Amino acid sequence: MDDLRIQNAKVYINGQFEYTNVYVKDGVISRLASELYPASEIVDATHKLVLPGFIDPHVHFALDCGKNHSADDFYTGSIAAAYGGVTTIIDFLDPVDNVNDLELAYQRRLKEAQASVVDYQFHATIKNPKGDLEAFVKKVLELGMTSIKLFTTYSDSGRRTFDPQIKELLQLSRQYGVLITAHIENDDMIKIKSTDTFRDLSLSRPSICETSEALKLAGFVKETGGKLYMVHLSSGETLKRLKDEYLDLLNKQFFIESCPQYFVLSNDCLQQSDGFLYTMAPPIRSLHEQLILKNMIDDVFTIGTDHCPFMKAEKNHIFLKDISLGIGGVEHAFNLLYQIFSDQIIDKMTKNSALIHRLYPQKGQIAVGSDADLVIYKPENNYSIKTNHSRCDYDLYQDFPSAGYVDSTIVRGRFVIRNQQFENGKGHLVKRR
Numbered sequence: 001m002d003d004l005r006i007q008n009a010k011v012y013i014n015g016q017f018e019y020t021n022v023y024v025k026d027g028v029i030s031r032l033a034s035e036l037y038p039a040s041e042i043v044d045a046t047h048k049l050v051l052p053g054f055i056d057p058h059v060h061f062a063l064d065c066g067k068n069h070s071a072d073d074f075y076t077g078s079i080a081a082a083y084g085g086v087t088t089i090i091d092f093l094d095p096v097d098n099v100n101d102l103e104l105a106y107q108r109r110l111k112e113a114q115a116s117v118v119d120y121q122f123h124a125t126i127k128n129p130k131g132d133l134e135a136f137v138k139k140v141l142e143l144g145m146t147s148i149k150l151f152t153t154y155s156d157s158g159r160r161t162f163d164p165q166i167k168e169l170l171q172l173s174r175q176y177g178v179l180i181t182a183h184i185e186n187d188d189m190i191k192i193k194s195t196d197t198f199r200d201l202s203l204s205r206p207s208i209c210e211t212s213e214a215l216k217l218a219g220f221v222k223e224t225g226g227k228l229y230m231v232h233l234s235s236g237e238t239l240k241r242l243k244d245e246y247l248d249l250l251n252k253q254f255f256i257e258s259c260p261q262y263f264v265l266s267n268d269c270l271q272q273s274d275g276f277l278y279t280m281a282p283p284i285r286s287l288h289e290q291l292i293l294k295n296m297i298d299d300v301f302t303i304g305t306d307h308c309p310f311m312k313a314e315k316n317h318i319f320l321k322d323i324s325l326g327i328g329g330v331e332h333a334f335n336l337l338y339q340i341f342s343d344q345i346i347d348k349m350t351k352n353s354a355l356i357h358r359l360y361p362q363k364g365q366i367a368v369g370s371d372a373d374l375v376i377y378k379p380e381n382n383y384s385i386k387t388n389h390s391r392c393d394y395d396l397y398q399d400f401p402s403a404g405y406v407d408s409t410i411v412r413g414r415f416v417i418r419n420q421q422f423e424n425g426k427g428h429l430v431k432r433r
């Protein structure tokens with residue numbers, strides 16, 4: 001007998017909705033059938049959608065920034081994620097510059113992540129590397145990760161990886177199948193003066209910083225035949241230029257992740273008296289750029305939130321140099337984007353993420369044999385965001401229009417959220433293929 005039957009549901013299977021019943025046994029989807037078979041527990045999902053659990057491939061829980069820590073650890077952050085229908089998160093190891101420090105960084109993060117109530121994995125992070133990059137790549141794969149994050153900026157804190165090493169990593173990505181994941185901004189163009197305030201953030205990192213560097217890296221991808229994943233694309237102009245000049249690579253070898261904030265917030269917010277709350281890198285852009293980005297949603301491969309909130313007191317400064325950059329959002333990504341893009345957004349938060357980050361077919365789809373990671377979603381008209389389960393003491397998305405709400409979130413067959421209430425959860429480290 002099956003453990004769970006979700007009945008009368010409109011279920012997202014292979015890119016479309018079907019009316020059927022979802023059965024779960026031992027944490028995996030055991031059958032999809034319109035017939036009624038017995039099960040220990042029966043849940044009725046009439047007038048609700050059943051979606052694959054969302055994958056957020058870009059979160060920063062328990063991030064140590066020296067003077068400050070990000071507001072959420074793996075426990076509170078993953079609870080907020082679960083309230084948003086997220087069943088798997090991918091966080092980042094602390095940046096290291098050599099292979100010897102990699103395993104330590106991995107073990108440290110693994111220990112912290114055990115508090116997560118949803119499933120998890122990691123991207124390795126490299127900074128200004130020294131020594132043998134091939135050994136580094138091999139070690140990443142040996143530790144079960146399939147991606148390495150690098151920064152093209154932050155040379156002032158020693159995190160920038162320079163062009164010759166980027167090319168070498170891309171060559172290795174071709175050879176070993178590892179994915180190079182990159183924070184892309186042109187370091188030489190970023191000019192932050194000590195007198196710059198939060199109102200100057202957009203001007204100190206204009207979108208041309210992102211565009212010029214992304215085009216350069218696309219050139220490297222073409223030259224090396226490697227595979228690159230651009231995190232948090234912020235500018236519509238960047239995406240437009242990439243498509244104009246590198247259509248052959250776009251989402252085949254040069255993959256695009258963007259975040260909810262770049263679709264729903266604009267840089268006017270930075271001019272408000274509480275503009276410091278809206279600070280992140282890359283910054284939110286003009287309404288014009290936001291519109292270009294919205295119109296190009298087809299060319300965005302995945303959605304990640306870059307969830308990295310800081311408490312209000314840590315943001316509440318005039319000068320940019322004193323402000324911890326980053327905002328929250330892990331709980332709200334689907335609500336915000338489903339409202340704008342409807343069904344078009346589902347694959348970008350499920351299957352595409354699972355494919356590129358090698359979690360597929362265990363994650364990212366509703367199919368027999370896949371993990372029973374499921375979201376029961378209730379669409380509503382004229383609805384807005386009212387909850388905030390992050391530990392952060394402010395939430396930019398309160399009262400934003402929402403397409404409905406997450407009724408329940410199920411991870412490997414267990415209810416982590418049931419009827420909008422947190423029950424319990426124990427995340428597992430997911431294997432990447």
Ligand SMILES: [Zn+2]
Nearest residue numbers: 058060306308
């Ligand atoms: Zn990030």
